[in-house]
Amino acid sequence: MKRVEKVKVELGRRSYEILVGRQLLVQIGESLATLGKGRRALVVTNPLVWDLYGSEVEKGLREAGFSWRVAILPDGEEYKTLESVQTLYDQALVAGLDRQSWIVAVGGGVVGDMAGFAAATFMRGINFVQVPTTLLAQVDSSVGGKTGVNHPKGKNLIGAFYQPRLVVSDIDSLNSLPEREWAAGLAEVVKYGMIWNEFFFEFLEQNKEGIWQRQAQPVQEMVKASCSIKAQVVSQDEQEQGLRAILNFGHTFGHGLEALGQYREWKHGEAVAVGMVMASRLAVRAGWLKEAALERLERLLTAFNLPVRAPGVDPEALWQAMLYDKKGEEGRLTFILPDRIGGVKIVKELDRQLILAAIAEVV
Structure with missing residues (x-):
């Protein structure tokens, strides 16, 4: 097993590497220093x-x-929220950051989204x-450049x-995750096999x-394979004008379920x-799609302790919740x-x- 694997996100002058391996947190400073900023x-x-993990990051x-x-x-x-991002601007000024400085997001998707939006907008981008x-x-939100915050009217409505x-993904940090969080992350991993690569799906099985x-x-x-698949998609469609929409497989229904549960009942991955x-x-x-493929999907999700049914959910209520999803265009839902x-x-017209x-x- 290699200590560190590298995946390249090809975006011309904005290209970057994803490092995947063990004991990488303590080398974060060395990794940044090689970029010469x-x-x-x-x-x-x-x-x-x-x-x-603070002591490891600070040591590095x-x-x-x-x-x-x-x-x-x-x-x-x-x-x-924007209030939290304002706090980051204040802290950046106290720290004396300039355009050669760094904002380093250490955490999950919420931290990464906010820190990225602050970096995009502080001094017009650092x-x-x-x-x-x-x-x-590690497999989804850190790759691809989506940043943002929520608005009272909806999730991720403000961003860039x-x-x-x-991107530095230290897999040792995954050992501290509660079992439910681990399972929720695996849902996005399974998604990559379904949308892009049957060999990866078989690897998971x-x-x-x-x-x-x-x-x-x-x-x-x-983690490396998941990042590689997302990197391939993002490299072809950075700003979600077409192909990148396939990353939303399961999300139109999923966001509707989250909304029905008032964002408390379901974890995103569930x-x-x-x-x-x-x-x-x-x-x-x-x-x-053949029924046998659906059965394989259900078996793999069940093996990862993920739900495959939504008992008690009213189909009409879910439909209405889905209509409010931000991925609807002019009142029409897009399905992957x-x-x-x-x-x-990608299907835009369905009965x-x-x-x-x-x-x-499924309910």
């Missing part, structure tokens, strides 16, 4: 993550000759590095596409026990898992539907009764 940094994190920055300030934000989606410490962040200079037990070798291969089953059931009903394991199609019937089979 300034030696001042604002580290953005939350209390739990900093208690676990110190040994590479950095000066830094730490901004600790409260943990939780409800704190992903250097930014993602150091994701959750599985969901702003690419990091580097063959290594499901080792992955669930967080064995280092299959986990590192899994809702996406059921959303993938609903989308696949819809594809079976439309005649695009599989036609095989390893491939999907409402067909959709409701597919939902009814």
